[in-house]
Amino acid sequence: MTATIETPSPTPEPEPVVTPAQARTWQIDIPGVTQADLSPLKWQLYLALLAFGIGALMGLLQALERANINLYDEVRLQSYYQGLTLHGVAMVLVFTFCFANSFLSLMTMKAYGRPLKSRLISQASTWSATIGVALALWAILANKATVLFTFYAPLQATPAFYVGAVLLVISTWLVLVNMIWTLADWRKDHPKDRIPLLAYASIISYIMWFLASLGIAVEVLFYLLPWSLGWRDQVDPQFTRVLFWFTGHPIVYFWLMPIYVSWYMLLPGQVGGKIFSDGLTRIVFVAFMLLIPVGAHHQFTDPGIPFSSKSLQWLLTFAIFYPSVVTLFSVVASLESGARARGGKGLIAWIGKLPWGDPAVAGQLLAGIIFMGGGASGLVNASLTANLVVHNTSFIPGHFHLTVGTAVALSIMAISYWLIPYFTGKRLYNRPLAVVQVWTWAIGVSIFSRGQMAGGIEGVPRRTLIQEATYKDNFNWALSHALTAIGGTIMFIAAVMFFVVVFGTIFSNRAVTTVQKVPLAPIINGPRDTWAIMDRIGMWTLITIVGIVIVLGELIFHYWPIWPVSPGIQLW
C-alpha cells in the first residue's frame, strides 16, 4: 500500500497502545520503514541541532558585544570575527543543510509509503556531513579559517575548511541521488500515478539546490581549494564572488523550501485543515527552481558587474514576490479551513481557534507571521536604490534573522517538537515550556531585528566589532545596540529552553503510546486536475538550466576575461 496524500484514509486507523517496555520498538506510520532506516536521519537531525546550539552561543556573544560586554576570552576564542565565522557556518550551512537532509528524506519515505531506495546512501550522507562539519569546525576553532561564512577571496582559509564545506554539500547531493533512485523505483510500480505532492516538493527542492550549489562547487573545487593548497597562485575576487552569490541567493530557497513543505503540507494537517491546492503548490516549488539565477542582487554595489546584469537579475528577483504571495494565500487559506472546522468565526478571529497550545503549531504560526516582515524588508534590499542605504549595514542581518533566523530556524524548532518523538519514540518533554519557548524566540527576534534594522539605516556596518570601532563616537547608535543586545539575549534564552525540551525528550523514559505520524494533510483541490506537465521534472530541470545559462551567461559575457590577480591573504 502507498500512503500518499491522494488517498487519505477516510477513517483514522486504530492506534495500537505501546507500553514503555516496548519503547525501543515504537511504531511509525510508514510501511516497511524500520528504525535502521530512520537512524541516519535521526543523527543528521542531531547534527543540525548541535550546530544550532553552537551558533546560538556565538549569537549570545555577539549580542553582548553590542552591550560592550566582551566574553571572547572567556570562551577561548581569538576574536569576535572567529566567533562570527562559527555562528554563520554553524547556522546557515550546517543547521539548515542537515535539517533539510533529514526532514525531506523522511518526507520522501512518507510520500511513497516506503523506505528510501538505499539505506547506504542515507548513511553516507550523514557521514559526509559529520566529517565535513568536523573538518570545518577544527579549521575555525584552530583560528585557521576566520573568513566568515561567505569566505570571500582573497581572504584565504586552510584547505580543511574548504574540504569540510565540500563534504557538507556532497551530503546534500547524496540525498538527491537517493530521492531520484527512490522515485524511479516507485515509478515502476505506479507508472500512471501522479508523483505524490510531498515527494514532488521534496525532490524539486533538492534538484533546485543541486543546480544552485554548482556555483559554490565550481568556486571551491576549481579556484579556492587548489589556491589554498598552493596549486594555483591567484584567483579573481570579483569572479569568485559571482560564483558565490550564484549559490548564495538560492541557498535561501534551500533553507526555506523544507519549511514550505511543512507549512504547505503538514501544518494544515496539524490544525485540522486541508492543503488548499495541489497544482499551485507544485507551481510554487517549480517557480523557485526557475528563479535560481538572481544572485547579482547581492552585488548591486560591486564595481565589476555591469548595469545590464544588475537590472536583469533585479527584475527576476522581484518575480520572487509572486510565488511568495501565492504561498501566503495558500497557507493562510489552509490554516483558515482548519480553524473554521474547529469552530473559528469572523474575518480574522478564526486565528484564535488555531491550536496555539501545540508548540509545533504555535512555533510555525509565529515563524510565518514574522516571515512577512522578512519578506517586506527583502523587497527593500532588492530595490536597486534603497539598497544603497542598507547594503552591508546591520539592516541585512536584521532582515535575515526574520527569514532564515526565524521563518526557518523557529520552524525547525517547532518541527523538532514532533520530529524528535517520531525519531526516538519518546514523548515530548515539558510541552508548556515548549510553547513558552517559541513565543520567547518570536519576541526576542522582533526586538533584535528592530534594533539591527534601525541601526543599519543609521549606518551601522554589519559584521563589525562595533564597540571597538574607531568611528563609533561619530554616530548615535546607542538605541540600536541596546535593542540588538536585549533581543539577542532573549533569543539565546529561547534557545536554552529549546535544548531543555530536546534533551528532556531524548533522555526521557516516557515512551510514546501511539503510532507516530507525519501530520500530512489531505488536499482540497487536486491532484487529479493538476496539469500533467508539472510532473515532468526532467523538462523543468532543463528549462531551469537554459535560464541559468542565459542569465549567468549574460553576466560572464560582459565580465570576461576572468582576472586572477589575488594571492591568498590571512588577516586575522
Add this chain to the structure above:
Amino acid sequence: MHVDKREKRVMQITVVVLGVAIGALVLSMTASHKSLPEPAGRIRPEDVRVTAPFDNPGVRQVGENEYEVVMIAQAWEWVPNRVEIPAGSHVTFKVTSVDVIHGFRVPDTDLNAMVIPGQITEVDVDFDEARDFTLLCHEYCGIGHHRMGADIVIVEN
C-alpha cells in the same frame, strides 16, 4: 487545472502590485539620477601604488565645483584618511584595494560600494552643505576591520 476564484484574484492583484513597484523603482532611479557603481576599469593590486591616479591619492579639482578623490583601501585604513572638500561640490571617488575586499560606505549619503581587488570602484555624490561625514569599511577585511574609518570634511565654500 482548477484554481480557486479568490486565489486567482490575489494572483492578478500581485501582478499589478509588482508592476507598480517595478515602475516606481525605475522612476525613482531616473528622477533622482541615482546610479550604481559600474565597471570603471581593472588594475592589478600590486600595480596600484605605481599607477596613475592611485600613485598620488588625494583630492584634486577637475572643474568648477567638480572634484575627484582618489583613495586606496588597505588593511586597515583608507589612504588618505581625511579629505576636505568645499560645500556645493560634485565629487567622484575613485577607489581600489591593494589587498582584500573592503566596503566603501558614507552614512547619510548614497555612497555605498564594494572595493574589490582588481577592480576600480567609481561612485559620485553631491555635497551641498558643510558638515563632517565618516567613511567606514562595511565589509569584513580581517581582524582590524572595525578600525577602518576616515573623515570626509565638507568645508564652507
